[in-house]
Amino acid sequence: MASAARSTRIQRPHGSLQPRFGAQLGRILDHATQVFYERGYAGASMRDLSRATGMSLAGMYHYFGSKERLLYLIQKHTFSTILARARERLAELDDTEKGIRAFIQNHLQYFLEHQQAMKVLSHEDDVLEGEYGREVAGIKREYYRLCVELLERYKKGNGLEFESRTAVLSLFGMMNWIYTWYNPRLDGGADKLAREMGDLFFRGISAGKQNGHK
Amino acid sequence: MASAARSTRIQRPHGSLQPRFGAQLGRILDHATQVFYERGYAGASMRDLSRATGMSLAGMYHYFGSKERLLYLIQKHTFSTILARARERLAELDDTEKGIRAFIQNHLQYFLEHQQAMKVLSHEDDVLEGEYGREVAGIKREYYRLCVELLERYKKGNGLEFESRTAVLSLFGMMNWIYTWYNPRLDGGADKLAREMGDLFFRGISAGKQNGHK
Numbered sequence: 001m002a003s004a005a006r007s008t009r010i011q012r013p014h015g016s017l018q019p020r021f022g023a024q025l026g027r028i029l030d031h032a033t034q035v036f037y038e039r040g041y042a043g044a045s046m047r048d049l050s051r052a053t054g055m056s057l058a059g060m061y062h063y064f065g066s067k068e069r070l071l072y073l074i075q076k077h078t079f080s081t082i083l084a085r086a087r088e089r090l091a092e093l094d095d096t097e098k099g100i101r102a103f104i105q106n107h108l109q110y111f112l113e114h115q116q117a118m119k120v121l122s123h124e125d126d127v128l129e130g131e132y133g134r135e136v137a138g139i140k141r142e143y144y145r146l147c148v149e150l151l152e153r154y155k156k157g158n159g160l161e162f163e164s165r166t167a168v169l170s171l172f173g174m175m176n177w178i179y180t181w182y183n184p185r186l187d188g189g190a191d192k193l194a195r196e197m198g199d200l201f202f203r204g205i206s207a208g209k210q211n212g213h214k
Numbered sequence: 215m216a217s218a219a220r221s222t223r224i225q226r227p228h229g230s231l232q233p234r235f236g237a238q239l240g241r242i243l244d245h246a247t248q249v250f251y252e253r254g255y256a257g258a259s260m261r262d263l264s265r266a267t268g269m270s271l272a273g274m275y276h277y278f279g280s281k282e283r284l285l286y287l288i289q290k291h292t293f294s295t296i297l298a299r300a301r302e303r304l305a306e307l308d309d310t311e312k313g314i315r316a317f318i319q320n321h322l323q324y325f326l327e328h329q330q331a332m333k334v335l336s337h338e339d340d341v342l343e344g345e346y347g348r349e350v351a352g353i354k355r356e357y358y359r360l361c362v363e364l365l366e367r368y369k370k371g372n373g374l375e376f377e378s379r380t381a382v383l384s385l386f387g388m389m390n391w392i393y394t395w396y397n398p399r400l401d402g403g404a405d406k407l408a409r410e411m412g413d414l415f416f417r418g419i420s421a422g423k424q425n426g427h428k
Binding site for chain 2: 039122125151160174176196199202203
């Protein structure tokens with residue numbers, strides 16, 4: 001039903017699922033993202049979500065059950081997609097530094113293309129509980145592990161010593177925080193930012209030093 | 215009325231201000247922060263705030279006027295304090311790298327001591343409008359400029375080339391994102407984190423390279 005890239009499926013405790021409904025899911029999740037973005041998760045009601053998506057309130061409850069489930073679907077779709085894309089990119093690359101730079105570029109590109117979703121995911125990071133929360137946390141952990149593994153390989157291959165956890169989480173911080181400051185006029189696109197952040201990450205600000213003088 | 219360190223004053227369009235009220239302000243702001251943290255700004259009502267602070271609803275409206283004004287007071291107090299502390303620290307230091315490292319340590323220490331406030335400030339970054347929004351944005355701009363100036367001085371003094379804006383905002387990202395992952399058992403205190411992030415920032419992960427081999 002769902003393609004590999006769009007791995008979010010509607011699994012239901014609520015109502016049966018028509019195949020043709022799958023095609024509408026992306027659009028509904030986009031509208032729901034917009035509502036959460038504008039009103040915050042806590043401030044949004046199923047009625048707001050119904051209005052924005054154009055689906056009746058009864059339909060919303062029938063297919064989705066709750067706004068928590070919509071948030072779960074948004075999170076699952078987003079993190080599955082960004083993970084799948086990172087894996088695709090990495091499969092083509094042998095060089096570890098290039099791999100980490102591709103990871104950064106993939107992350108920034110997805111973020112800049114989905115800025116509203118990214119803000120919603122950042123803010124509602126800890127809302128999901130129980131099975132939904134565990135499933136989403138599992139995908140995020142896979143994504144984090146992918147980056148840690150790349151970094152561990154780089155560290156080993158180059159005889160380096162640093163705290164991988166702090167390094168990876170600092171890198172995520174650098175990248176994720178852009179939703180608060182990104183301005184396309186000043187900051188260019190994902191490629192430029194990925195290059196600058198990659199340089200910062202790999203060589204620190206001293207790397208720009210000309211002729212190696214100190 | 216307010217000490218230099220606690221520069222948040224109640225300026226009022228709403229009701230007159232008793233001097234003794236100043237002493238209670240910090241406590242009320244702490245309770246309000248807690249409410250915003252738990253319910254989100256959009257989800258919190260003046261009634262919730264009244265209950266949490268122990269002040270009557272009429273009193274809340276009389277002294278604060280609105281929950282927007284409470285958020286403004288929280289933001290103003292936080293950013294003024296962190297800015298004042300950074301300036302104090304920097305006044306004692308001549309060396310620019312030490313200055314930037316002190317800036318990082320100050321920021322992380324304040325963040326770790328006020329994690330709930332930091333989450334509220336991150337999430338409700340764009341809620342304030344009009345005069346409140348401009349005033350808070352002005353304090354944040356001063357803080358940002360302080361870091362940019364340090365970095366520009368470091369860049370000039372060492373003949374470096376890098377994009378200061380991306381570097382400073384990446385540094386803020388690294389530091390601010392910790393509210394999503396910080397675990398005192400794994401990550402230690404502000405000093406340890408500041409050292410690791412400072413190393414990452416100044417030398418990149420390759421800096422740990424032993425004997426300069428590549």
